[in-house]
Amino acid sequence: MANGKELVGPGAALIMALFAGQPVAMALENPEATKLSAELELLNEVHVLEGGEANLRSWIRNSGSARSSKHHWYVVRSEDASVTGDDQIIYRGNVPELDPQGGVGFNWHQPLIVTPGSQWLFLCTWPDATESVVADAAFYRSCSRGVEIRGSRMDLVVSHVETRPARIVSGVTVIFRAKVLNQGKGASAPGKLFYYLSRNPDITSGDSLLGTDAVPGLEPGESWSHPVSTPVTGRVGDYWVGACVREVVGEIPVDNNCSAGYQLAIVEDRFPDLVIDRVAVRPESWNEGVEVDFYAQVANAGAARSTATRLVFYLSEHSEPDPSDLPFAEVEVEAIQPGRRSEVDLFQDAGAVPGLYWLIACVLPVDDEIDSYNNCGTGPQVEILPFNFSD
Numbered sequence: 001m002a003n004g005k006e007l008v009g010p011g012a013a014l015i016m017a018l019f020a021g022q023p024v025a026m027a028l029e030n031p032e033a034t035k036l037s038a039e040l041e042l043l044n045e046v047h048v049l050e051g052g053e054a055n056l057r058s059w060i061r062n063s064g065s066a067r068s069s070k071h072h073w074y075v076v077r078s079e080d081a082s083v084t085g086d087d088q089i090i091y092r093g094n095v096p097e098l099d100p101q102g103g104v105g106f107n108w109h110q111p112l113i114v115t116p117g118s119q120w121l122f123l124c125t126w127p128d129a130t131e132s133v134v135a136d137a138a139f140y141r142s143c144s145r146g147v148e149i150r151g152s153r154m155d156l157v158v159s160h161v162e163t164r165p166a167r168i169v170s171g172v173t174v175i176f177r178a179k180v181l182n183q184g185k186g187a188s189a190p191g192k193l194f195y196y197l198s199r200n201p202d203i204t205s206g207d208s209l210l211g212t213d214a215v216p217g218l219e220p221g222e223s224w225s226h227p228v229s230t231p232v233t234g235r236v237g238d239y240w241v242g243a244c245v246r247e248v249v250g251e252i253p254v255d256n257n258c259s260a261g262y263q264l265a266i267v268e269d270r271f272p273d274l275v276i277d278r279v280a281v282r283p284e285s286w287n288e289g290v291e292v293d294f295y296a297q298v299a300n301a302g303a304a305r306s307t308a309t310r311l312v313f314y315l316s317e318h319s320e321p322d323p324s325d326l327p328f329a330e331v332e333v334e335a336i337q338p339g340r341r342s343e344v345d346l347f348q349d350a351g352a353v354p355g356l357y358w359l360i361a362c363v364l365p366v367d368d369e370i371d372s373y374n375n376c377g378t379g380p381q382v383e384i385l386p387f388n389f390s391d
Contacts, residue, residue, distance in 0.1 A: 035064035036071060036095070038144040040123040043107070056147070058123050060095055061103035071095040072129055076122040081146045083122050085135035095125060120146035153186025156218070156245045158193075158259035163241050165371025169269040169303065170233045175373060176210070177227045178243040178259065182218035191215045191248035195228060195241065201261035203242030215245055232264070239264045271370050273302030274309070276377025277341060279361045284380050288354055288387040294329065296344045296361040296377070300336040306366045308335045311344050315357040315384075321376045325360065328352065333363060354386045 043055040062068045075091040076083055096104060124143035126134060133139065162177040176195050182188045193215050196207035211230040218224055232239075240261030246254070277297040286292050294313055300306050313329040316322055328350045336342050344361075359379035365372040 035062065036068060036098070036125045036142065037061050037063055038073070038123040038125050038142065040075075040121060040144045040147050042121075042147045042149065055107070056121070057105065057107045059103055059105040060098070060123075060125060062098035062100060065100050067100065068095075068098045069127065070097055071125045071127050074124045074126065074130075074133075076124055076133055076143065078120045078122065078146065079118075081120050081148070083124065083133065083140050083143050083146075085133050087122075087133050089130070089132060118148055118150050120148055122146050153184050154182055154188035154218075154220075154248070154251050155184035155256070156188055156191065156215075156248055156251060157181050157183055157256050158243045158245055159223070161195075161241060161243050161259050161262050163262055163264055164373035166263065167265045167267055167370050168232060169271065169273075169370070170235070170266050171231055172273070172301075173229050173231045173374075174241075174264070175227050175229050176241060176243070177225055178213075179223055179225045180215055180218070180245050181223040182220055185220055187220065188218045188251060189249040190217050191245050191251075193228075194244045194246060195230070196244065197232060197234070197264070198240045198242065198261055199237075201240050201263075203240065203244065203258045203261050205244060205246075205258075207242075210241070215248075232266070234266050236266050236268055239266060267370065269303040271302050271368050272300055272304045272306035272336075272338070272366055273369060273374070274306055274336070274363045274366060275299050275301050275374045276361050276363060279359055279377045279379030281359050281379065281382055285383040285385065287385045288352075289349060291347045291349045293345065293347055294350075294359070296379075297341055298333055298336065298344070298363050299341045300338050301374075302369070303338050304368065305338065306336045306369070309333050309364045309366050311361060311363050313350075314360040314362070315350050315352045315382070316360050317355075317357060319358050319378055319381075321360055321362060350384070352384050354384050356381060356383055358382075 039059040041057045043057055060073060073093050073095050074089045076087050077090050078087040098104065122143040124139060126139055126142060158178050159181045160179040164175045168174060178193055180193065193213040195210040196203050197210050198207040210232065211228050213226055213228050215224060241264050242259045242261045244258040246257060277299045280295045282293045296311055298311060311331050311333050312327045314325040314327050316325040329346060329348050331344050331346060333342050358381050360376060362376040365375060
């Protein structure tokens with residue numbers, strides 16, 4: 001009894017002993033005696049495709065002065081840079097007893113269910129087993145700083161860039177064709193392709209811009225390619241051409257959006273360069289077996305006189321030259337001075353069956369010509385009608 005009241009509760013024996021003047025041995029708990037801290041580090045790229053693996057390194061330390069008891073570790077996923085009771089525990093494990101200033105570390109690879117946008121991972125420690133985040137300030141304080149992972153379903157890469165020709169004189173128009181591939185798991189939004197000229201094989205947006213092209217939306221595994229023509233100027237020497245796909249709404253992995261560099265040489269302007277300026281036929285529709293007037297104009301766009309060569313006419317089912325095309329006429333072309341032209345005009349039966357065709361003319365390469373990529377030209381689409389027995 002104390003002041004007429006009975007003492008009850010866990011401290012009653014201690015108080016009674018003090019009132020009786022008895023010596024008491026007390027062990028006061030030091031809240032800093034054991035202090036676990038957690039660290040989490042992302043070893044791979046920040047960007048992870050859906051279903052990809054996060055390569056993480058974890059470390060738990062006891063920075064206190066007493067040996068810690070067994071704890072549990074938890075990896076918590078959050079939609080922002082903080083842990084709350086609404087967040088999700090995705091992985092868990094056991095933390096052994098740790099000596100003062102001791103620690104335990106481990107690397108792990110785990111598949112993540114990644115959704116588009118940013119998510120944060122935290123490593124937390126807690127003495128009790130739990131299936132969900134404990135809505136307690138002490139639990140939140142036990143967590144590491146968040147590691148951000150940016151998830152995306154789409155992933156566009158430029159897998160190849162074709163350059164024609166690969167050797168040019170400054171100012172010549174070059175045809176580029178890049179191949180864009182969606183290697184992700186979701187359809188991509190439309191974007192834009194940027195072509196660059198660099199003095200080294202590493203292509204970046206800081207290189208000289210050559211031109212752009214619109215890229216359509218692509219399904220997973222789908223690729224797209226389209227030619228772009230643009231003049232290239234520069235001093236004599238070696239260059240590299242590459243392309244980067246950008247401005248794709250919702251795509252997060254952008255560090256792999258540029259191609260490798262493909263070499264392009266600018267050489268001294270001392271070569272002939274034959275091109276087809278014009279291809280025509282009169283009329284553009286005729287009956288099978290009738291002779292018509294085929295016409296082509298060959299120009300020397302280079303800086304040196306060409307040697308004599310030959311011009312070949314084709315009727316093709318394609319709008320560009322195709323290996324399957326068969327010639328129907330071949331004529332001589334005289335030597336041409338730089339900046340001058342030569343005309344070819346002939347009447348002939350093309351010898352083709354009725355149908356729709358493209359008229360194509362190609363001049364054969366001459367000595368010292370840098371490249372023959374521009375030696376062909378496409379004229380109008382023509383129609384050959386069935387033989388007219390009334391003629």
